[in-house]
Amino acid sequence: VGVPSSPTKAARFGGEVETTNFTDQETAERLRRVLRVTDVALAHLSPEALLDELLIRVREILDADAAAVLLLDEATDELVARAAKGLEEEVEQGVRIPLGKGFAGRIAADRSPLVIRRVHHRNVLNPILREKGVRSLLGVPLLVQGRVLGVLHVGTLTERVFTEHDVELLQLVAERVALALHVRMYERERMMTETLQRAFLPEALPNVPGLRLASRYIPASTSAGIGGDWYDAFVLRSGEVALAIGDVAGHGLHAASVMGKIRNALRAYAVEAAAPGEVMARLDRLMKPFGIEDMVTLLYGVVDVGLSSFRFAAAGHLPPVMVSRDGARFAEVGDVDPPLGIGRSHAFIEHVVPLEPGASLLLYTDGLIERREESLTNGLDRLRDAVASVWDARDPEAAIATVLSEVVGDERPPDDIALVLLQLEQQPTSVDMRIRAVPGELVTVRRALRRWLAFAGALPIRDDVITAAGEACANAIEHAYGPDGGWIHLTGIRDDGMIQVAVRDAGRWRERRTRRGFGLTLIGRLMDSVEFERSSSGTSVVMRKAVAKAG
Amino acid sequence: MNELASVSLERDGDTVIAGVVGEIDFSVADDVARRIIESVENEDAALILDLTRLSYTDSAGINLVFDLAARLRGHRQTLKIVLPVDSQPWRTFSIVGLDGEIPIFETIEEAKRAGGETEAAR
Numbered sequence: 001v002g003v004p005s006s007p008t009k010a011a012r013f014g015g016e017v018e019t020t021n022f023t024d025q026e027t028a029e030r031l032r033r034v035l036r037v038t039d040v041a042l043a044h045l046s047p048e049a050l051l052d053e054l055l056i057r058v059r060e061i062l063d064a065d066a067a068a069v070l071l072l073d074e075a076t077d078e079l080v081a082r083a084a085k086g087l088e089e090e091v092e093q094g095v096r097i098p099l100g101k102g103f104a105g106r107i108a109a110d111r112s113p114l115v116i117r118r119v120h121h122r123n124v125l126n127p128i129l130r131e132k133g134v135r136s137l138l139g140v141p142l143l144v145q146g147r148v149l150g151v152l153h154v155g156t157l158t159e160r161v162f163t164e165h166d167v168e169l170l171q172l173v174a175e176r177v178a179l180a181l182h183v184r185m186y187e188r189e190r191m192m193t194e195t196l197q198r199a200f201l202p203e204a205l206p207n208v209p210g211l212r213l214a215s216r217y218i219p220a221s222t223s224a225g226i227g228g229d230w231y232d233a234f235v236l237r238s239g240e241v242a243l244a245i246g247d248v249a250g251h252g253l254h255a256a257s258v259m260g261k262i263r264n265a266l267r268a269y270a271v272e273a274a275a276p277g278e279v280m281a282r283l284d285r286l287m288k289p290f291g292i293e294d295m296v297t298l299l300y301g302v303v304d305v306g307l308s309s310f311r312f313a314a315a316g317h318l319p320p321v322m323v324s325r326d327g328a329r330f331a332e333v334g335d336v337d338p339p340l341g342i343g344r345s346h347a348f349i350e351h352v353v354p355l356e357p358g359a360s361l362l363l364y365t366d367g368l369i370e371r372r373e374e375s376l377t378n379g380l381d382r383l384r385d386a387v388a389s390v391w392d393a394r395d396p397e398a399a400i401a402t403v404l405s406e407v408v409g410d411e412r413p414p415d416d417i418a419l420v421l422l423q424l425e426q427q428p429t430s431v432d433m434r435i436r437a438v439p440g441e442l443v444t445v446r447r448a449l450r451r452w453l454a455f456a457g458a459l460p461i462r463d464d465v466i467t468a469a470g471e472a473c474a475n476a477i478e479h480a481y482g483p484d485g486g487w488i489h490l491t492g493i494r495d496d497g498m499i500q501v502a503v504r505d506a507g508r509w510r511e512r513r514t515r516r517g518f519g520l521t522l523i524g525r526l527m528d529s530v531e532f533e534r535s536s537s538g539t540s541v542v543m544r545k546a547v548a549k550a551g
Numbered sequence: 552m553n554e555l556a557s558v559s560l561e562r563d564g565d566t567v568i569a570g571v572v573g574e575i576d577f578s579v580a581d582d583v584a585r586r587i588i589e590s591v592e593n594e595d596a597a598l599i600l601d602l603t604r605l606s607y608t609d610s611a612g613i614n615l616v617f618d619l620a621a622r623l624r625g626h627r628q629t630l631k632i633v634l635p636v637d638s639q640p641w642r643t644f645s646i647v648g649l650d651g652e653i654p655i656f657e658t659i660e661e662a663k664r665a666g667g668e669t670e671a672a673r
Contacts, residue, residue: 237554237573439578443555446574446607463639470609474577518610518647525646 030061050184051083054177059085061173064154070097070104071150071181078102084497087155089128101125104151111148113140115162119155122207129155134159134295137282140171142178149178176465189252193227196256197416197494200263206235208449210307210428210510215397215420216404220251220367221412229365229416230263234270239305241448242270243420245363246298246317251416259293259527262340265290266300276301276313279409280337280348284315287341296340299363306454307424309355313348315340315386318366318380321387324359328388330380357427360399362387367415368407383407396423416528428452431492437477437485437505445473445490449501456494458547464526465499465545471519472503472541480507480539498528506538555579556605558586567591568659570601580611587619597629599662608640610670613647620653631655 055067066086070079080096081090102125107114114139116123119130129137139153152174198217205213215231228248236242244266247256265286269279279300287296299320301312310320312331316339319331331353355361369379386406393399400421408417431452435441442546446466453462469490476488489504523530527543556573569587591598600616602608620630632655634641644650656662 235554237557439576442576442578442609443574446576463642466607467609467639467643470576474609474611477577518613521647522610522643 024378030165032055040333044131046184048083050177050180052085054173055083055085055519058152058154058170062137062138062154062170064160065157066132066155067153068155069150069152069177070095070108071142071383072099072108072148076395079108082150087128087132087134088133090126091127093128095126095128097125103129104139104153106146107139107141107151107153111141111143113138113167115139115167117161118159126406133157135145136162138162138166138170140167140174142174142181142183144178149181152177193253193256194253196253196260197227197230200230200256200260202232202234205233207444208235208241209431209433209444210425210451211303212423212425213420214397214400214423216400216417217419218367218404218408218413218417220416222416227251227253228259229367229418230259231363231418231420232263232266233420234267236270236302239450240302241307241422242300242302243310243312243422244270244298244300245418245420246296246366247365247367247416247418249295249297255294258292258296260391261290261292262296265451266298271298275350276311277348277350280313280315280340284340284348289375294341297366298340303355303422305450307355309352309449310361310422311350311352313337313350315348318364318369320353321362321364321384321460322353322355322359323387324356324389327391328384330384355424357424360387360390360393360396360421360423362422363420365416365418367413367417368419370415372414393423396421398425427455429455430494431490431501432491435473435488435490437481437488437507439474441479442470442473442477442489446470448490449492452492453499456495456499456547458499461499461547463545465501466528468523468526468543468545469501469503471523472501472543475519475541476503476505476507476539480505482507494547497547499547500539500542500544502542504538508539510535556583558583560586560590563663565594565596566599566663567597568599568601569577569596570604572604573613574607575605575615576607576609577611580615584615584619588622591623591628593626595628597631598623599659600630600632601659602632602634602640603659605634605638605640608643610643610647612640613644613649616649616653631665633657633659633662 003323051069059067068087068090069082070083071082073080077099079099081095084090086496097105099105103114103116103123105125118446119137121130121136124130134155135157136159137153137155139151142149142152150171154170201217205215213233215233217229228251230246232244234242246262248258262283265283269282273279273282280298297316299312299314299317301310303310314333315337319333321328331351333351337348341479369383386403389406390399390402393402396495400419428451431448433448435444449466449469450462452467453459458465473488473490486505486507492499492501523543528545531542533540556571556575556579557571559572561568567590569590571583575583616632623630630653632653634655635657654665656665
């Protein structure tokens with residue numbers, strides 16, 4: 001590392017700088033100490049600790065009595081004392097120096113070093129410097145990419161002639177400190193944005209019998225790129241599976257908070273009006289009252305209870321891509337509605353894509369395919385090829401990993417990426433599921449049975465079997481386990497015109513106390529035969545009903 | 552908000568009409584019952600439980616209806632149910648003989664016109 005060339009010619013400081021002749025060895029030694037300070041000791045400190053540590057070392061290296069850092073408050077164009085050694089009062093009193101005024105103010109305004117050999121009220125604004133008896137001062141700007149972050153200065157209590165070497169050394173330190181501060185401040189915003197962003201993503205994806213979901217959110221490589229992408233997945237009361245993916249233009253905290261508003265509104269509207277076109281229209285009308293002027297693209301749709309189609313509306317969003325036995329293709333959307341908030345008079349167009357057992361559906365944001373120097377068409381082609389290769393992926397997690405490694409590679413993307421992948425299971429010929437013994441799982445059992453019984457050709461007796469199985473599970477939940485809970489194992493098969501459902505638990509049924517025993521009555525009346533088996537290892541209920549006989 | 556079942560409430564003179572939309576099972580029955588009970592005031596004469604858009608109920612729903620009826624009877628108030636024949640809830644209720652104890656109607660209009668529990672049960 002060499003001494004950077006600098007504009008610090010003696011002439012610029014009115015003869016207050018002297019040129020001295022350090023030996024090369026002395027210079028090298030001082031540099032070494034500077035580098036040690038800035039590169040190693042400060043690597044993992046918070047901004048506050050970094051400044052404290054830095055000032056101690058700077059004071060030592062330059063043999064000064066005081067050192068201080070003032071940072072620019074961009075809101076007021078004032079320099080605020082943030083850390084000081086030997087001049088602690090500066091910080092305690094929150095000294096603020098207007099840009100362009102006084103010693104530090106001039107350094108920041110001119111973006112160049114300044115040396116004062118003899119302090120007096122005409123050249124120094126800050127009374128603390130005078131009260132403390134500071135005689136000579138040397139200060140340099142903290143610059144990053146031409147932007148002033150603040151000022152670093154040292155002072156001595158006896159008159160001192162700062163040399164060109166001193167100026168260069170302090171500048172070298174300032175350069176590194178500015179960079180470190182910049183990274184830390186920028187990391188902080190990045191962290192806040194990412195935290196907010198993640199808070200709006202679902203903690204867990206819904207567990208829906210017959211399909212499997214996986215998702216990813218990959219923050220952009222730079223903080224300038226983070227924020228605004230999101231996805232959501234939840235089950236509606238109807239049993240439909242709702243999927244959403246969206247992208248707020250712009251980045252940072254603002255984009256993340258806009259995203260949060262839309263995400264919450266979408267959830268609320270989705271519950272009230274399941275039709276995707278209507279949900280989108282309501283969100284669209286919400287943009288103005290919410291004061292959202294950013295461009296927002298969004299795709300929202302629902303998978304029907306039979307898991308046979310995905311019905312969606314898209315506002316300026318890229319189409320989903322489907323993969324089946326026949327390969328991968330984008331959903332044909334024809335004319336796409338414009339992004340939200342553009343203001344339109346017509347309703348959103350709904351599109352329907354059929355889903356078949358074993359097929360997958362991928363929703364994504366444009367960060368997945370946008371590359372510098374590549375057309376959108378090429379990006380989409382690359383995505384389609386990658387998706388085609390996941391047709392026989394073991395599970396959706398593996399499929400997402402494959403798509404990402406083929407489309408994005410190892411590098412972190414310049415823009416955020418959000419992905420949701422839905423994979424339909426092959427047609428169930430039987431049901432075999434374990435659920436936690438809690439009331440909230442009853443609906444999971446009903447949905448699994450609903451789907452399986454349709455495939456099993458047992459529609460005429462579907463309601464009866466579902467009701468009976470639900471009662472058997474409710475009994476196990478209510479009576480088999482103590483407060484610690486347990487598990488229920490449910491199996492269903494179709495055998496020679498008979499549907500057989502077995503519900504097993506590992507607990508011991510306690511006596512019913514308050515509730516009337518309608519559950520067992522229902523099971524007995526709804527099914528053709530019921531067998532109970534109680535043993536030390538648990539209880540099982542095996543129920544059968546002929547498919548042909550409805551009633 | 553409950554994910555499985557929602558309760559809508561309206562009033563027609565001294566009759567409360569409570570509509571339950573969705574599914575009732577053991578996980579939501581108590582919550583649904585509480586919301587219905589809260590809507591009935593002392594001076595009300597009748598409660599019509601509109602289950603037209605109830606797509607499923609298990610025995611927790613049966614208990615709910617019997618409990619509700621007993622509670623109202625104690626205040627000399629009547630309970631009427633609106634439920635389409637051949638729906639899953641109708642079949643579930645009729646298996647345990649609920650239709651013999653609490654009057655069930657096909658439409659809200661019929662329920663409004665009809666008398667109370669005692670007459671219909673006769």
